[in-house]
Amino acid sequence: MRNFFIRLGQDILVYFRVLVAIIxxxxxxxxxxxxxxxxxxxxxxxYLNTQPDERPIADVFSDLATDKQTREGLWQQxxxxxxxxxxxxxxxTLTVIITFWFAQEVMAFxxxxxxxxxxxxxxxxxxxxxxxxxxxxxxxxxxxxPYIAFEVWYFAAPGLKPREKKLGLIGIPLATLLFLTGxxxxxxxxxxxxxxxxxxxxxxxxxxxxxxxFSFVTGLMxxxxxxxEFPLVIYVLTSMGLVKPQILAEQWRVAIVxxxxxxxxxxxxxxxxxxxxxxxxxxxxxxxxIGLSYIAYAGRKQADAELQENVADDGLG
Numbered sequence: 105m106r107n108f109f110i111r112l113g114q115d116i117l118v119y120f121r122v123l124v125a126i127i128x129x130x131x132x133x134x135x136x137x138x139x140x141x142x143x144x145x146x147x148x149x150x151y152l153n154t155q156p157d158e159r160p161i162a163d164v165f166s167d168l169a170t171d172k173q174t175r176e177g178l179w180q181q182x183x184x185x186x187x188x189x190x191x192x193x194x195x196x197t198l199t200v201i202i203t204f205w206f207a208q209e210v211m212a213f214x215x216x217x218x219x220x221x222x223x224x225x226x227x228x229x230x231x232x233x234x235x236x237x238x239x240x241x242x243x244x245x246x247x248x249x250p251y252i253a254f255e256v257w258y259f260a261a262p263g264l265k266p267r268e269k270k271l272g273l274i275g276i277p278l279a280t281l282l283f284l285t286g287x288x289x290x291x292x293x294x295x296x297x298x299x300x301x302x303x304x305x306x307x308x309x310x311x312x313x314x315x316x317x318f319s320f321v322t323g324l325m326x327x328x329x330x331x332x333e334f335p336l337v338i339y340v341l342t343s344m345g346l347v348k349p350q351i352l353a354e355q356w357r358v359a360i361v362x363x364x365x366x367x368x369x370x371x372x373x374x375x376x377x378x379x380x381x382x383x384x385x386x387x388x389x390x391x392x393x394i395g396l397s398y399i400a401y402a403g404r405k406q407a408d409a410e411l412q413e414n415v416a417d418d419g420l421g
Contacts, residue, residue, distance in 0.1 A: 151261075151269075152266055152269050152270055154266070155265065184259060185259060188256075188258065188259045189255075191255055192252045192255045195248045195251045195252070196245065196252070197244075199244040199245075199247040199248040200240050200241055200243075200244030201244075202244075203239075203243040203244050203247065204240055207239050207240045207243065210239055210243055211236070211318070214239065214291070214318065214321055217295055217296060218312065221314075223312075224312055224313065224317055225312075225313055225314065226313065226314050226315070227313055228315070231313065235314045235315055235318045238322055239318060239322065242322040245326070246284065246329075249279075249280050249283055250276060250277070250279075250280045253275075253276045254276055257269075257272045257273060257275075257276060260272070267343070268340075268343060268344050271340055272340060275339075275340055278336055282332040282333050282336055283329045283332060283333060284329065285332055286325075286330070286331065286332030287325040287326070287328070289328065289332070289385065290324050290325040291321070294381050295321065298381055323370070324370065324382075327370045328386075331366075331385075331386055332385075332389065334386075334389050334390065335389055335392050335393040335396050336396075338352070338397050339397065339399070340400075342396075342397040342400035342401050343403065347397060348397075348401065349394055349398040352390075352393065352397055353394050356391070359390050360387065360390075363383055363386045363387055363390065364379070366382075367386065
């Protein structure tokens with residue numbers, strides 16, 4: 105009889121526990137949903153302010169041959185890089201597929217400087233679909249650029265200091281804006297100056313193919329847009345202590361030569377007009393980068409001085 109009452113009491117206790125769980129489940133679910141963004145923000149803030157484990161690079165390479173844990177950490181980094189690349193490729197694939205629905209309108213917009221798509225011709229069987237895919241890829245890259253930049257930051261963030269993490273995170277929308285600005289600069293300023301020169305250099309009648317025209321336009325927009333990132337990259341690298349403005353200022357002649365080589369590689373012709381159109385913004389961006397590097401260098405020195413003062417105060421205390 106005693107065992108009967110014990111089992112009965114246990115069954116009643118389980119019953120009430122289940123009843124309480126059923127009654128409180130909606131409230132717990134609502135609380136979890138409401139608290140989720142606050143918990144996520146708190147965890148993200150903790151992630152931003154986490155100090156990395158600082159080890160000299162020479163010690164890391166020397167430990168690769170002797171320390172099993174270091175080798176495992178390296179393989180983990182490679183695996184993380186693979187996942188970041190995979191997610192970036194998946195996002196790029198998704199954005200390219202989405203752009204299929206309006207790629208035709210983008211093609212018509214890009215063909216506006218030559219009077220529309222009707223003034224271009226396709227001389228190969230697969231040329232139209234190739235042009236369609238190229239334009240879709242270009243638009244997909246522009247759309248997926250913020251996410252790809254975030255994946256790059258997310259991969260590098262564990263090795264960055266809190267200040268560097270925050271600068272990199274703030275730089276993602278700025279990088280996107282600079283990339284789109286470079287593409288717009290190419291389309292609205294460079295192309296209107298380059299196309300008349302290329303099309304009126306001689307008396308030969310111009311019958312441009314769609315493949316050549318869109319390859320020229322999208323390639324130029326992509327590379328100029330990418331080079332517009334240079335000032336931001338230099339600012340971030342200087343803030344991290346990897347670049348010094350004095351070196352950039354001293355080596356400006358070498359930089360001009362490198363810019364000329366890049367301009368020759370980007371432009372489809374070697375005429376001085378088109379090379380000059382590409383070199384001019386690239387050169388201006390380089391000197392802007394030097395100014396931003398000095399600003400970042402001054403900010404880093406101030407931050408280091410404040411950190412040393414805080415450490416000294418803590419030591420005295």
